Amino acid sequence: MAERGAEGPESQAAPGSVPEQAAEQEQAQAPDREQVSLDEERKRRFERRKAVYRHARVLARPGAFGTLRERLALLESAGEWYDLDERSDIYGNGVVAALEEKVAALLGTEDAAFFPTGTMAQQVALRCWAGRTGDPTVALHALAHPEVHERGAFTLVSGLRPVRVTGEPRLPTAAEIRAFEEPFGTLMLELPLRDAGFVLPSWSELTEVVEAARERDAVVHFDGARLWETTEHFGRPLAEIAGLADSVYVSFYKSLDGFGGAALAGPRTLIEQSRAWRHRYGGQVFQQFPTALSALAGLERELPRLPDYVRQARVVARALSGGFAAAGLPWTRVHPQVPHTNEFQVWLPFDADVVAEAAVRTAEETGTLLFANAWDAKAPGIAFTEVYVRAAGLEWSAGDVRAAVADFTARLP
Numbered sequence: 001m002a003e004r005g006a007e008g009p010e011s012q013a014a015p016g017s018v019p020e021q022a023a024e025q026e027q028a029q030a031p032d033r034e035q036v037s038l039d040e041e042r043k044r045r046f047e048r049r050k051a052v053y054r055h056a057r058v059l060a061r062p063g064a065f066g067t068l069r070e071r072l073a074l075l076e077s078a079g080e081w082y083d084l085d086e087r088s089d090i091y092g093n094g095v096v097a098a099l100e101e102k103v104a105a106l107l108g109t110e111d112a113a114f115f116p117t118g119t120m121a122q123q124v125a126l127r128c129w130a131g132r133t134g135d136p137t138v139a140l141h142a143l144a145h146p147e148v149h150e151r152g153a154f155t156l157v158s159g160l161r162p163v164r165v166t167g168e169p170r171l172p173t174a175a176e177i178r179a180f181e182e183p184f185g186t187l188m189l190e191l192p193l194r195d196a197g198f199v200l201p202s203w204s205e206l207t208e209v210v211e212a213a214r215e216r217d218a219v220v221h222f223d224g225a226r227l228w229e230t231t232e233h234f235g236r237p238l239a240e241i242a243g244l245a246d247s248v249y250v251s252f253y254k255s256l257d258g259f260g261g262a263a264l265a266g267p268r269t270l271i272e273q274s275r276a277w278r279h280r281y282g283g284q285v286f287q288q289f290p291t292a293l294s295a296l297a298g299l300e301r302e303l304p305r306l307p308d309y310v311r312q313a314r315v316v317a318r319a320l321s322g323g324f325a326a327a328g329l330p331w332t333r334v335h336p337q338v339p340h341t342n343e344f345q346v347w348l349p350f351d352a353d354v355v356a357e358a359a360v361r362t363a364e365e366t367g368t369l370l371f372a373n374a375w376d377a378k379a380p381g382i383a384f385t386e387v388y389v390r391a392a393g394l395e396w397s398a399g400d401v402r403a404a405v406a407d408f409t410a411r412l413p
Helices: 019-034 038-053 069-074 095-107 118-133 147-148 174-179 203-215 225-235 238-242 268-280 288-302 303-327 350-366 393-395 398-409
Strands: 111-115 137-141 163-165 188-191 220-222 248-251 264-266 333-335 343-348 375-379 382-388
Touching: 038 350, 069 288, 095 163, 095 238, 095 248, 095 264, 111 118, 111 268, 118 147, 118 188, 118 220, 118 264, 137 147, 147 163, 147 350, 147 375, 163 203, 163 343, 174 203, 188 203, 203 220, 225 238, 225 248, 225 303, 225 343, 248 393, 264 268, 288 382, 288 393, 303 333, 303 343, 303 382, 303 393, 303 398, 343 375
Parallel strands: 137 163, 137 188, 188 220, 220 248
Antiparallel strands: 111 264, 248 264, 333 343, 343 382, 375 382
């Protein structure tokens, strides 16, 4: 982790330091600042954020934002958990098959299949279930990943028919499942629901929803891209959580910092069928050992630490709320107030460009990038961002967070 910079805006920057370089860049851009478009301003700010991120103190430093050299370093110790003298994989054997076996054991399922992407894995799973149930209708949340981020692939590529159970910023309830006005073959639950704030139901609520779906003769599929993060909230091991569903998808990069890839886990007959469809969808890749090894690395290194990240996220969230209150902002929202995972949202009563500029400028001047992700406008004068807490965040105390909030809010209008 980079050393922390000066604590406040009045601190003096050392010659050649990040703050001094940022100030020089600001002066160089000043003459034409009024003449550039808003899009250009945002592009410049994005580049500034990327530049300062490399050296700033942050709450999380996902490997995906690292250099190629840093990413390749992930595999330097691969021999500690896999025999590198074994022949490389070809079309899914070797290390890929070993990864599949490990995932199935962790999730308590009969089998698991590796996929190059989660989008492919879930389409294949739900296509297989549609064939088995005779119903291509998939009940899901309006904010579910396939509805928001996949360009209608369920319908356009796989012939599925998604129907929205609810649009509320929470998971569907058992009452909503029982009262839904049309039949469906599969209920898909995203755990956690990222676009609602990485939220989860309680364990009793989740079991009731699954029971309600089964009462309607529907199968249950978990979009568990971040399922690895849920054990602390549910107070249950992964196998017990996954055991509620008929099939589960997990990602190897969202929580585990792998190079990419996903797995579909479930009954052996379903997974065997999914491998055939994986081939048809173009997912039968010749060699995948770098991604498979990085996934194994994530299971060895990151998975055991995720509960610590979740607990620290709760410390950070509480300190953020206290810091905003001390700053006298008219209103703020940390959502969920007690995070369900190691990720959560922060909402502030400002234009998105205003808070984005304050976040970057604070980092340039103090060396601390409290909000490392983009800010998005949800309504006029209201912006939100996502906060991730990982290994880098474990070194922050509540006092560190409150001090960073004070530096940030001092740069708001």
